[in-house]
Amino acid sequence: MKEFELIKHFFAEQIVKRKDVILGIGDDCALIQAAERQHVAVTTDTLVAGVHFPVETEPRAIGHKAIAVNLSDLAAMGAEPAWVSLALTLPEADEAWLKEFCAGVFELCEYYNVQLIGGDTTQGPLSITVTAQGITPADKCLLRSGAKAGDWLYVTGELGDAALALKHLQGQVSVEEVFTEQVMTKLNYPKPRVLAGQALKEYASSAIDLSDGLISDLQHICQASKVGANVVLDALPLSKVMRDTLEQQAAIELALSGGDDYELLFTVAEDNKVGMETSLAHAGIPITCIGQINGSEKITTTLDSKPVAISSRGFEHFSGKGPDNASDRQS
Amino acid sequence: MKEFELIKHFFAEQIVKRKDVILGIGDDCALIQAAERQHVAVTTDTLVAGVHFPVETEPRAIGHKAIAVNLSDLAAMGAEPAWVSLALTLPEADEAWLKEFCAGVFELCEYYNVQLIGGDTTQGPLSITVTAQGITPADKCLLRSGAKAGDWLYVTGELGDAALALKHLQGQVSVEEVFTEQVMTKLNYPKPRVLAGQALKEYASSAIDLSDGLISDLQHICQASKVGANVVLDALPLSKVMRDTLEQQAAIELALSGGDDYELLFTVAEDNKVGMETSLAHAGIPITCIGQINGSEKITTTLDSKPVAISSRGFEHFSGKGPDNASDRQS
Structure with a gap:
């Protein structure tokens, strides 16, 4: 599983560094600090190859979409996106594929100042689960x-x-x-x-x-x-x-x-x-x-x-x- | 995908209701309220059938383990477990399987007063991604x-x-x-x-x-x-x-x-x-x-x-x- 450990380096390449992330990727958990009088909005969505996107979809699009569908749920609550965790299951650690996939993930994260705070990479049939979290004032939420x-x-x-x-x-x-x-x-x-x-x-x-x-x-x-x-x-x-x-x-x-x-x-x-x-x-x-x-x-x-x-x-x-x-x- | 919508009913059967969960399962996002001067510890782990557990493992054990491995990461930070999101990908909506799986999930959640705040269920090869979150005092964390x-x-x-x-x-x-x-x-x-x-x-x-x-x-x-x-x-x-x-x-x-x-x-x-x-x-x-x-x-x-x-x-x-x-x- 050495190759899968290497994937962590791809995840480490993000630019976004939020002040409310006390501890990013690399320990047993990330640590975040939610602001006072705010709620944290949490959503999880999985994309499975062949179900949520055609198998031949370009990896950059898969990365983009995995983040986008979750930010869309945050948007529907009126929340400001802040943090994402990414669980990636893929058949093999293909470096070129990963590079493009991560480009898709990070383009969108950078645009919205969202920090990747956790990642798990496992071997198996291609699927991606993202948990996205955002911030919203306690009294103003779109339900x-x-x-x-x-x-x-x-x-x-x-x-x-x-x-x-x-x-x-x-x-x-x-x-x-x-x-x-x-x-x-x-x-x-x-x-x-x-x-x-x-x-x-x-x-x-x-x-x-x-x-x-x-x-x-x-x-x-x-x-x-x-x-x-x-x-x-x-x-x-x-x-x-x-x-x-x-x-x-x-x-x-x-x-x-x-x-x-x-x-x-x-x-x-x-x-x-x-x-x-x-x-x-x-x-x-x-x-x-x-x-x-x-x-x-x-x-x-x-x-x-x-x-x-x-x-x-x-x-x-x-x-x-x-x-x-x-x-x-x-x- | 009607069967997959039914799965939501299984997820709705949990007993735990935490005061810091402003909005549970059922909207675009859950809403949680982190306490002041506390950090939120976040971890994500995926279990893939045939990789992280033998394919023939009993569903109650799979549900238990999916939660347990994430709570274990929270434990390693000294965090008090609070909320979990569950992304379940399974080949077919087998009611008996799901009942047992959920029993395994909820037994552990109830024991630790952890509320399931989000779930996504998709069709595909069996795998489970849990994102668990816990609370820890801002100045006391096990790194x-x-x-x-x-x-x-x-x-x-x-x-x-x-x-x-x-x-x-x-x-x-x-x-x-x-x-x-x-x-x-x-x-x-x-x-x-x-x-x-x-x-x-x-x-x-x-x-x-x-x-x-x-x-x-x-x-x-x-x-x-x-x-x-x-x-x-x-x-x-x-x-x-x-x-x-x-x-x-x-x-x-x-x-x-x-x-x-x-x-x-x-x-x-x-x-x-x-x-x-x-x-x-x-x-x-x-x-x-x-x-x-x-x-x-x-x-x-x-x-x-x-x-x-x-x-x-x-x-x-x-x-x-x-x-x-x-x-x-x-x-």
């Missing part, structure tokens, strides 16, 4: 549970490009060559909405990051908040490549059910709408109002102001059929 | 780096039984049937030395937990502290089953190189020796003095007061040959 009837439903950025890229890779759709890099970047190098989350914690009543797909993640908000929501499908922010590549119905289905967007889905009370929109505009973060929360405990969708149905197998019936019970999609 | 020439070298408990159990499983040795359960328990249900670690943080100058094997872990202390050590092989605490099963040389080799003991190896200055021994005796924790730290930056071993040699391939030459350079064993 899933704060949405109220009447709140407006918003999403950052555009939806579905990552899922489109995956379908392109799988040969199910053909993205024009000029757009391929753009959608592949969305899939491989998702940008966690860290700044948006921090701005939103002043205004939003609830938030979640989009990892499973819009409807699925909206259900988490609705269940936690005991509310329902109507999504205006015409309003969904679809990229030019989505609109160029797919018919409207297919594009909307992908935007609703495709995962890996890592945008934030959030709700804002009427009173905070202007303040929020101004704040996010100043920060240069694109947002779109895509619907409204209601008291029904169901998720409904409308197109051209008419109700359309979604079902447990996605967005199936593009007709005037009455809205389905949201519980169909619970999984 | 690897505090050993000084003249300090006494101690170990808790007995050495080598887990390695003996593994050899028994692999058919390399034959443990008497009456002892089989005892050694298998040492392998499958290691007890992290949490209380010992907390008692030791008042007295010890350095500490590490024994996961890789005594010589290997002692080298971590020596390297971090820039010291050397002599280990008195006659003094190594070997269990009755070790002494009954193996010849002296083989038993000593196993105690030096076998991993998975999860005992604490620590150093104590002469002035703290009596205080430490009294404190640990009161706590009912068996300890053995097995040598002394010196300024040589080498690890040497003696038997019958004569130097004997160890090499990079373990404890090879049981002869009067001069002591080997410790750097041979660096890996």
